[in-house]
Amino acid sequence: MFKILKYSFFDLTRSRWLYIYGAFYFLLTVSLLWLGGGLSKAIISLMNIILVLAPLIATMFGVMYYYNSREFTELLLAQPIRRSHIFFGQYLGVACSLAISLLLGVGLPFVLYGIFNSAEIWNFSMLLLVGLFLSFIFSAIAFFIALRNENRIKGFGLAILVWLFFAVIYDGLFLLALSLFSDYPLESFAIGASLFNPIDLSRILILLKLDISALMGYTGAVIQNFMGTLLGMACSLGVLVLWVVLPAWGIKWVAVRKDF
C-alpha cells in the first residue's frame, strides 16, 4: 500500500494544480498576516476560506485523480496486490498531497510571522487540524463517488453536488428549520444537525477555540455549553474521525465488489 501511496503522491507532485493550490494559500496567508493586521483576524478570515475551499479542492482532486489514473489502476489490478491496498494507496496519495499543500501554504507564513511565540498557537493548530480533516474527508467521499460511477461526468457532478450540499445548502436548510421552529427548544437539534455536516462541525470547533461563540447567537451559547467542554471537544473530533472512516470504508466496500 505504501508503494502505491508513494507512486500516487509523486504522480500528483507533477500536477501544476497542486502547486497552484499551495501557492494560493501561501499568498493569501501572507497578505492576511502582514496586510490585514494580526494573528487572530487572519485566523478567522482563513477559517472562512478553508472551510469552503479545502472541501471543494479535495472533492475535485479526488474525483479527477481517480478517473485520470484508471490506466494505472488497471495495471495494478493484475498484479499481486490487494484491491483495498490499491485504492487506499491512491486515496491516501491524494489526501496526503493536499494535506501537505495546506500545511506548507498556510503553515509557513504563520511560522515566519512567529506563531510559536504567540498565545494564538492553539487556535492556529485547530485551524490546521480542521483543514486537514476536511481534506481527508472530502477526498474520501469524492473517491467513493468516483468508484461507484464509471461515467466521469456523472461522478464529477455528483461529487460537486455533495460538496455544495455540505458547504451551502445544509446551512440554508438548518437556518430555515431554526426560523420555522423558533418556538421550540432546538438545542439538541442544533447539536445533532452540526454533527452530520463535517464543515459545520469544523466551524464550531474553531469558533469554540476562538471563544467567540457569542457570534453564533443563542444556539451558539448552547452549543458552547456542550462542546466547549473537553468531552464535547473530544466528541466532535471523534465524529470528524468517523467522517473519514466511513467513506474510507465505503471505498473498500465498493472496491472489492467492482468489476474491472
Place this chain on the structure above:
Amino acid sequence: MITIEKLQKSFGKLEVLKGISLEFQRPGITAILGPNGSGKTTLIKSILGMALPDKGRICFQGEDIKGGWAYRRQIDYLPQIARFPENLAVKELLRMIQDLRGGQPDAERLIRLFALEGYLDKRLGTLSGGTRQKVNLVLSLMYDSPLLILDEPTSGLDPLAMLHLKELLRQEKERGKYILITTHIMSFVEEVADEVVFLLEGHIHFQGSLRELKEKYAASSLERAIASILQEGKLAFSSNGHGEKAAKLVLGG
C-alpha cells in the same frame, strides 16, 4: 493448475458466461477462441480476479481464488487493450512495475528482442499502437511465472515481431509453462496451440486438441471447423428460445 466450475457472469442483463466448467491441468498452449463479445476477456479477467463471478468457483493450484491476491504472483497477464499512464516514459513504467512486484524480471532480453531500446525514454502516450503492444508484451513476459495469460497478443504486431512472439511462446512452452491465449488469427492458433477452447453464447462448445477439433467436424482447416461450430451454435441457440421458428424456417422444417 486452474479449475473453473460452473462459472456465471452477467453485466446487468447481459449474460456473458452461463455456467462454464473448464480445467487446465497440462502444461502447454491453450487457445481460447470465440466471436467478438463471446466472453473470452471476461473469462480471463475472472481468472485474474478482476471481474468477479456471480456464481461458480475458480480454483488456482487447488485453492479458491475468491478474495485472494497472492496467487497473482504466479500469473503473467497481457491485457487486450494496453492502457498505460500516458505521462510515464517506458523506462519509468518498467521500473515501477518491477518495484511494485519485486522479484527478478528479465526485461533486457525482451527489449532487445523487440528492438525497443530507442523507445525507453519516450512517453507512453506518444507510442504507436504496435509499439505499445510490444511494451505490453515486455511487461507481461518479463517475469518468469508458471501461468501466462495473453489476451490477443498478436494485435498490431508487424510480421517480424509476430515471429519473435511465436518463438518466445515456443520457448516458454518448452519450459513447461501453462499458456492461455486468445486471438482471432486462425493461422496463429494452428501454428502454436496444443488445445482449443471454443466459447459461444456463454457456453463452451468445444474443448480438445486441434486434431480432435478438425476430426470432430470433419474439416480440413481450423477455419472450416469453426464455421461448423458457429453453425451448430446458431441452431442450438435458436432452438432454445425465441429463434425456434426462425431455425425451422432455415432448416426448412
